[in-house]
Amino acid sequence: MIINVDLHIHSHFSGATSTSMTIETLAREAPRKGIDVVATGDCLHSEWQREIKQCERIDEGTFLLGETRFILTTEVEDKNRVHHLLLFPSFSSVDDFKERITKFSSNIETDGRPNVSLNGEQIAEFAKDVDALIGPAHAFTPWTAMYAYHDSLSSCYGDLTRYISFLELGLSADSNYGDRISELHRLTFLTNSDAHSPYPVRLAREFNRMSVKEATYREIKNAILRKNGNSVTLNVGLPPQEGKYNESACISCFRHYTLDEAVKRRWRCICGGRIKKGVRDRVNELADLPVPKHPEYRPPYLHIIPLAEIIAKALGQNSTFTKKVTKRWTELVDAFGSEVNILLDADIEEISKVTVPAVTEAIKAFREGKVIIHPGGGGRYGTIELPNEEERDTVRDKQKTLSDFLKT
Ligand SMILES: [Zn+2]
Numbered sequence: 001m002i003i004n005v006d007l008h009i010h011s012h013f014s015g016a017t018s019t020s021m022t023i024e025t026l027a028r029e030a031p032r033k034g035i036d037v038v039a040t041g042d043c044l045h046s047e048w049q050r051e052i053k054q055c056e057r058i059d060e061g062t063f064l065l066g067e068t069r070f071i072l073t074t075e076v077e078d079k080n081r082v083h084h085l086l087l088f089p090s091f092s093s094v095d096d097f098k099e100r101i102t103k104f105s106s107n108i109e110t111d112g113r114p115n116v117s118l119n120g121e122q123i124a125e126f127a128k129d130v131d132a133l134i135g136p137a138h139a140f141t142p143w144t145a146m147y148a149y150h151d152s153l154s155s156c157y158g159d160l161t162r163y164i165s166f167l168e169l170g171l172s173a174d175s176n177y178g179d180r181i182s183e184l185h186r187l188t189f190l191t192n193s194d195a196h197s198p199y200p201v202r203l204a205r206e207f208n209r210m211s212v213k214e215a216t217y218r219e220i221k222n223a224i225l226r227k228n229g230n231s232v233t234l235n236v237g238l239p240p241q242e243g244k245y246n247e248s249a250c251i252s253c254f255r256h257y258t259l260d261e262a263v264k265r266r267w268r269c270i271c272g273g274r275i276k277k278g279v280r281d282r283v284n285e286l287a288d289l290p291v292p293k294h295p296e297y298r299p300p301y302l303h304i305i306p307l308a309e310i311i312a313k314a315l316g317q318n319s320t321f322t323k324k325v326t327k328r329w330t331e332l333v334d335a336f337g338s339e340v341n342i343l344l345d346a347d348i349e350e351i352s353k354v355t356v357p358a359v360t361e362a363i364k365a366f367r368e369g370k371v372i373i374h375p376g377g378g379g380r381y382g383t384i385e386l387p388n389e390e391e392r393d394t395v396r397d398k399q400k401t402l403s404d405f406l407k408t
């Protein structure tokens, strides 16, 4: 079977998260985005564990509420400020891991994403002890990420490097970025939302499509390890330019700089603020290949823009959180079942019967690859612009739809 999976979110017990990041809300919102399995996130946190345990147990590592399944995951920050994503086979594995790291963490009971005074290799060693999967989270972002502080996997994970099976690309990168670095060719790439709130512009803004026998932890693990015929068949995510750290830019005034300019200015903006190196420039530094070379098993990467963002632009709204945007988003999702379906597959004629012409036009422009993206940087997301009428008529490279990917 084919499932859509988002493997990185945070509960309301992590810092800077929405109070509505509860199991109930996640279980309700995931299907509306088209997602079958969501990571619990924060699974080391005792109170969050209690919420997870309210779900029905499918097997020791898979839980169900409504139509949404959950598997046990967490993110931890190591002593070098690198974030790691961990996936556990069961609560007993979670407990074993927690027992090992508790003495190295002062906030494990208070923060859903604990800080651990160990390095990547030590954390990976403990993960291996308890049979958990581990890999770098949002690997290229200029802070709290592996490539922000290391130049290679082995610099981060030492003797445990071979145990690393996946890498999370993060919002500002895609497979074309990752596959310019040869050491990553053996890793499965994951595309996850890292959502801190359940809003449709956040949850499942990136996700993985997998071919599995059942929607369970074990089967998802096999997909990541590419075992027993299971695999990730599609990575779905934002165009990298939409990410907060795509280009090098000032973290105070968000002015963008080329790498040369930034180096010349010693990473100081003309406003006096600090320039943060963008993911694009960082990948250029790290890359040993001038163009991406995809290993034979690498799935296609499908770029999507959250529907609420497209609707907001179509309606001339400055925010995706207004009542008008929510109303149009809801009526479409009610009619077509899930956001993924509307963005990629539903018949445009049918869409036009449900919503206003401006929204139909905007969805069409997205499908035809005509939405213009102004890159993000310095901690500010990229923005989108809809083409004017003339531009709408010129034909650009049309991205395949999800159904095209299914057919191939
Ligand atoms: Zn993180």
Ligand SMILES: [Zn+2]
Pocket (backbone or CB within 6 Å): 250, 251, 252, 253, 254, 255, 269, 270, 271, 272, 273, 274
């Ligand atoms: Zn500045």
